[in-house]
Amino acid sequence: MQALRLSAVPLALSALLLAGCGNTMGNPGSQSNPNTGSAFVIGTDAPLASVVSFTATISSMQAIDANGNSVSLISGTPSVDFARYNGLQTLLDVNSVPADTYTQIAVTFGSATIGYLQTSAGSAPTIQTMDAAFTMPTVTVTLPNPLIVSQTGPVGVRMDFRLDKSIQVSGGEITGQVNPTLDITAVGPTDPGAYIDEFDAGVVSVDSSGQSFIIQGPHGRQFTVNVNGQTEWDNGESITDLTSTSIVQISGVLDRADSTIDADEVAILSQNGFYAAGQVTYVTAPSPGAAATDFQLYVRGTLPASGDGVTLGQIAQVNLTGSEKFFIYWMHNRFTQFFFNDTTLLPGQHVAVGGTLSGAANGDALTVKRVVLRNWGFNGTIVPGSVDTANGSFQMTVNGFAGLLIPQTVTVYTATGTSWRMGFSNIGDVAGSTNIRVVGLLLEDPTSGDTILLARYVDNLNG
Numbered sequence: 001m002q003a004l005r006l007s008a009v010p011l012a013l014s015a016l017l018l019a020g021c022g023n024t025m026g027n028p029g030s031q032s033n034p035n036t037g038s039a040f041v042i043g044t045d046a047p048l049a050s051v052v053s054f055t056a057t058i059s060s061m062q063a064i065d066a067n068g069n070s071v072s073l074i075s076g077t078p079s080v081d082f083a084r085y086n087g088l089q090t091l092l093d094v095n096s097v098p099a100d101t102y103t104q105i106a107v108t109f110g111s112a113t114i115g116y117l118q119t120s121a122g123s124a125p126t127i128q129t130m131d132a133a134f135t136m137p138t139v140t141v142t143l144p145n146p147l148i149v150s151q152t153g154p155v156g157v158r159m160d161f162r163l164d165k166s167i168q169v170s171g172g173e174i175t176g177q178v179n180p181t182l183d184i185t186a187v188g189p190t191d192p193g194a195y196i197d198e199f200d201a202g203v204v205s206v207d208s209s210g211q212s213f214i215i216q217g218p219h220g221r222q223f224t225v226n227v228n229g230q231t232e233w234d235n236g237e238s239i240t241d242l243t244s245t246s247i248v249q250i251s252g253v254l255d256r257a258d259s260t261i262d263a264d265e266v267a268i269l270s271q272n273g274f275y276a277a278g279q280v281t282y283v284t285a286p287s288p289g290a291a292a293t294d295f296q297l298y299v300r301g302t303l304p305a306s307g308d309g310v311t312l313g314q315i316a317q318v319n320l321t322g323s324e325k326f327f328i329y330w331m332h333n334r335f336t337q338f339f340f341n342d343t344t345l346l347p348g349q350h351v352a353v354g355g356t357l358s359g360a361a362n363g364d365a366l367t368v369k370r371v372v373l374r375n376w377g378f379n380g381t382i383v384p385g386s387v388d389t390a391n392g393s394f395q396m397t398v399n400g401f402a403g404l405l406i407p408q409t410v411t412v413y414t415a416t417g418t419s420w421r422m423g424f425s426n427i428g429d430v431a432g433s434t435n436i437r438v439v440g441l442l443l444e445d446p447t448s449g450d451t452i453l454l455a456r457y458v459d460n461l462n463g
Helices: 009-019 400-405 427-432
Strands: 036-045 051-065 070-072 079-081 090-098 100-118 126-131 138-149 155-161 167-170 173-178 182-187 196-207 212-216 222-226 247-254 261-270 274-284 294-303 315-319 325-328 350-355 368-374 376-382 393-398 410-413 419-421 435-444 451-460
Touching: 036 051, 036 138, 051 138, 051 400, 070 090, 070 100, 090 196, 100 155, 100 173, 100 182, 100 400, 126 173, 138 155, 138 182, 196 261, 196 294, 261 274, 261 350, 261 368, 274 400, 315 368, 368 435, 376 400, 376 451, 393 400, 410 435, 427 451
Parallel strands: 036 155, 222 261, 325 368, 410 451, 419 451
Antiparallel strands: 036 090, 051 070, 051 079, 051 100, 100 126, 100 138, 155 182, 167 173, 196 212, 196 247, 212 222, 247 261, 274 294, 274 350, 294 315, 350 368, 376 393, 376 435, 393 410, 435 451
């Protein structure tokens, strides 16, 4: 595939990338109790190509000081699908812990399941699950830099569960054995490793005059979210549009004064008390380029946690009537409707849908009112000779589950706001690499019909 050579579209792509990459950090403050401080946990992952889910129970997560004293960083025993985020960071928990200098983190896992793609000649791929067995249920990591908890503001740890190095494979088959490989580092609230890329939650209450609202996250914890004049709202909405049946996606940082969340971005995913998110696996349209009548969605997340006819790790049918609102998370200009609507839905896109759960027991009855395109991590290999440093683009072949949905070569576009991670510093580094992950927005170019990817993060997976 040749790089796109269009008159208006490259300018639109640049505008979309620049609009979606600005992060605003919090301001310094202090805690009210001099004997404790706030400690938060950020989670992310790098999954194995064929693994579509890895749901594990965290039995405990302890911070340990030099004298062997330990404190808990996690409330309860949350169950987390570590394969869900794929390069995106999410908030797992925030707790008040004794002020101290902690040099180690010990994580103990309980039960876990692996969802993986099963392929066989002559039949459609299916999703299978198996119970996982940890070779070491408890992993203790010595921090490169200590976690120093004090009253001056929240600090935390970023836990990257390297599923690509943890899930054991023999003869090309997943065995079910997991040797957990964790990359854990201490981070401050303004560090890139502490940024909350994606946090989905239900709205509990709204204080419009105080420019804040309370949300309940997927593990039952409640958090206060602050907004201001710099907070961006998708779809032209605002805090006055929030109700107790709203489900939102937020991005931002923890406030150093009180450990609330300062939101850079808010999207209302649903106004009807239900949402589901995952990857589009199939799109039904009466003819090429026509509006889609429905699509299949591999469900990676829901609120409420479960519902009739919509099951985590399974495929649900989403009907479209033509009256849905389509928009792109992080994008705020007139080009968004041009790039994402019911005629440009693609297999492999990561979307959230919002509507009512009523009738979902019948797959044909699940009808939604909002469809939001979101960032997702696509693992793959670079097409040799495709790196164009002058235009900030390259081509990649997508692997794994998404690769079956996207068999064609994808052109990746980067911009000044693209973040380079895990050993990359700029597009010049890409030419000498092979394995890569691009976290961004998968789109169909509405003029050429080519598949393109707007990069928010570009990660080196060779290490």
